[in-house]
Amino acid sequence: MSTAANPPPVQLLEAGPDDADRIDLLVAAFHRHEGVNVAAQARRASIEALLAMPAQGRILLVQHRDVEIVGYAVLAFGFSLEFGGRDAFLDELFIADDYRGQGIGSAALTAVCAWARQEGLCALHLEVERNNMAAKALYLKSGFEDRSHYNLMSLHIENVRKPTQT
Numbered sequence: 001m002s003t004a005a006n007p008p009p010v011q012l013l014e015a016g017p018d019d020a021d022r023i024d025l026l027v028a029a030f031h032r033h034e035g036v037n038v039a040a041q042a043r044r045a046s047i048e049a050l051l052a053m054p055a056q057g058r059i060l061l062v063q064h065r066d067v068e069i070v071g072y073a074v075l076a077f078g079f080s081l082e083f084g085g086r087d088a089f090l091d092e093l094f095i096a097d098d099y100r101g102q103g104i105g106s107a108a109l110t111a112v113c114a115w116a117r118q119e120g121l122c123a124l125h126l127e128v129e130r131n132n133m134a135a136k137a138l139y140l141k142s143g144f145e146d147r148s149h150y151n152l153m154s155l156h157i158e159n160v161r162k163p164t165q166t
Contacts, residue, residue: 008064008065008102008103008104008107009064009065009066009107010062010063010064010104010107010108010111011062011063011066011111012060012061012062012063012073012108012111012112012115013060013061013063013069014058014059014060014061015051015058015059015060015061015072016051017048017051017052019051019059019061020044020047020048020051022061022069023047023051023059023061023072024040024043024044024047026069026071026072026094026096027043027047027072027092027094028040028043029094029096029097030092030094031043033094033097034129047059050074050076055077056076056077057074057075057076057077057088057091058074058075059072059073059074060072060073060074060075060112060115062095062104062108062111064099064104070095070096070098070099070104071093071094071095071096071099071104071105071108072092072093072094073090073092073093073094073108073112074090074091074092074093075088075089075090075091075112075116075124076088076089076091077121080122080123083122083123084122085120085121085122086120086121086122087121087122087123087124087125088116088121088123088124088125089124089125089126090112090124090125090126091126093105093108093109093112093126095108105138106138106141106142109138109139109142110142112124113142113143124144126139126144127152
């Protein structure tokens with residue numbers, strides 16, 4: 001396990017359309033890990049849509065030791081009056097199984113936060129499963145605050161890109 005004084009070398013690379021295949025494999029692994037059930041075609045369409053609309057958000061690839069892509073982060077941009085400007089939702093942060101427990105996730109999160117500052121974002125938000133104590137500890141250690149007095153609520157709206165059934 002690495003220490004804070006010697007974090008593992010991690011760098012973020014902004015993904016582009018040529019990275020869609022690699023991202024799709026990583027997202028599929030994350031969804032399996034989390035038990036998220038999304039059809040492969042819908043997953044790929046979402047990846048390609050985000051890559052085509054950088055004003056909406058970014059997919060950042062986590063590169064370890066300038067060699068391997070070991071994970072990714074997805075940020076979706078928004079605007080918050082409460083936080084005073086442009087913000088982002090850290091929709092997904094994933095490090096492949098073989099690279100967990102080495103401090104890479106912590107280093108990746110630190111890099112994502114630095115990237116957000118550099119981009120002029122005022123806040124980052126994320127959701128974490130209530131029982132995922134390791135992730136909660138990581139986020140708290142990184143400066144995220146528990147806002148459990150709020151409930152994250154979602155309304156799944158039919159994908160507007162799908163043709164309507166008549």
